[in-house]
Amino acid sequence: MTPFTVLASTAVPLLRDNIDTDTIIPSREMKTTGRTGLAAGLFAPWRYSDAAARVPDPSFALNQPQAHGAQILLGGANFGCGSSREHAVWALAEHGIRCVIAESFAPIFRGNCLRNGLLPLILPGDTIATLAWQPVVVDLAAQTVKAGDAVHGFAIEPEPKEMLLGGLDAIDLTLKALPAIDAWTQADRLARPWVYPEGPR
Amino acid sequence: MNHSTPRTLSQKIRDTHLVTDTPGGAALVAIDRVFLHERTGASALKSMAAAGRKVRDPSRVFCVMDHIVDTRPGRGDQTLMPGGQDFITETRAAALAAGITLIDVNDPDQGITHVISTELGIVLPGMNLVAPDSHTCTQGAVGAAAWGIGSSEAEHAMATGVLRLEPARTMRVTFSGTLAPGVTAKDMALALIARHGAGGGAGHIVEFAGEAVRALDMEARMTLCNMATEFAAVTAIIAPDETTFAWLAGRRYAPAHFDDPYWRELHSDEGAVFDREIAIDAGAIAPMVTWGTSPEHAIAIDGVVPQGPPGAHAYIGLEPGQTLLGTPVDAAFIGSCTNARLSDLRRAAALLKGRQIAPSIRKALVVPGSSAIKRAAEAEGLDQVFTAAGFEWRESGCSLCFYAGGEGFPPGSRTISSTNRNFEGRQGPGIRTHIASPETVAASAIAGMIADPREIAA
């Protein structure tokens, strides 16, 4: 995974609450079992005036000329609610977004961001509003967001921070603890035998 | 570990599953069950195989066809969704290669993940179960920690048997009193979300408690827990009690009895401290219907549409001050992991018996939550009641709870639906969804407009 260190980009505002994953990528845009080819379906209901014909709606933020190449998206509260589809994050990432700044995130969406090198960053709503269309610098190591002279700190737990900074793969990291997992499982087989079926039917 | 401090149920479950702490402040937490479906399952299994990773314990991973699979009678792998068949065949191949338990299209056990997991006793009290599906919270109704994750996390759980987890905050929602006649668990869930917002449960594991929750049967508890994700909660849980144990005992993967003292400890201790507490008087809840495009846009059925976000009014075509009662509907849907269990079908059928849906209804579907529920309903003749009233009777699956690009409602339909999401486009482009209980759906289908089921029952 690409490490996340310092990101400088225009911040594109989508300042609504409860932006759901059905809107970020509608189910009908998830055409294969793969993780790619999703960027064209990103925000399809809002981005296109005719989604089937891919006619862009010029009023939508991501279609503005200043949004071209932008890597930071601004949202409201409960960003990424709804379906667990990781395709929402894959579509954002494929489009080039590496950081979403919102008032709060739906838990599954937040986890999906962290597993795909995308930073889900929480700031208060009125701060987010000041970042709209500004050149913004996000520094993960320092845990700061800079826009002009303003510097805003943000919180993130140590583990996700380390994983993003290092571009680490969580599965590889966990597999290092395999002996501990094996020992735990052996003891648990005795304590809770009903957890372990005989095998597939 | 010192357990003399009172603990919440979710803390107890976390303690039981704690493998080891990590230097970063998270912990490795054991996962007892992983449940996949064909919408996201093939992605996860294929990507694991591509990385050369194996499922650690295939006997504890289950997979079912529910999302894409067709629900028309006589179905096979063909679906109306363009390319949909690939999801089914690729998931089947990947599941067989991984050696996990596959519940295929026409397996007698087939059904919606969150319906069959409980029905077969795959999820049990005190377990940790994850699935790449947000409504996994439904399964917390049996007293398990069951939550939705993304595909990458599902791979992690299958490859390692654990997840790396930060501790979640806890919230208790206590429903006191007794539900009025005609008011259901669905209305409880909508009332909670309407009052505290679609983000109200963010970051919390919600334990539902109180006499009104204790009084619910298992199927109603599943309905209540189902919508925890619409509340942004990590998941929901209800402490298991005699109702739970009696319901689960002897099911396919469940123990024959729950006599072991272990099961009796699965409750929040007296004096356990929750990070947040919410109290709701269940007796004051009315049948609820959503007016807008977020589940928090729910109001009492006889209320008026409040001022909401302009986009929501524009999409749904209702202005502040309008009444929901009397709003014409074009389509009706009874189904989904929220409200398609036998008791749901019975209550809807009781209203429909000897009646007809309005001629203005252009599409009306009943989609049982599982194949077993379908058989049980047919044994009672419920299918006859539905078809005589004008509903189509389908094979089990998610069906039009969401729109995958295949079968849809007639363009522009206003739909009264027993599902859980009223997002823009959720049931199809431009389709306007009003979420309600199965009885409200039935009553509204008869009237051809949003109607109060209590009026019909009288």
Ligand code: SF4
């Ligand atoms: S019935 Fe609807 S909400 Fe439930 S799992 Fe299927 S698509 Fe998701």
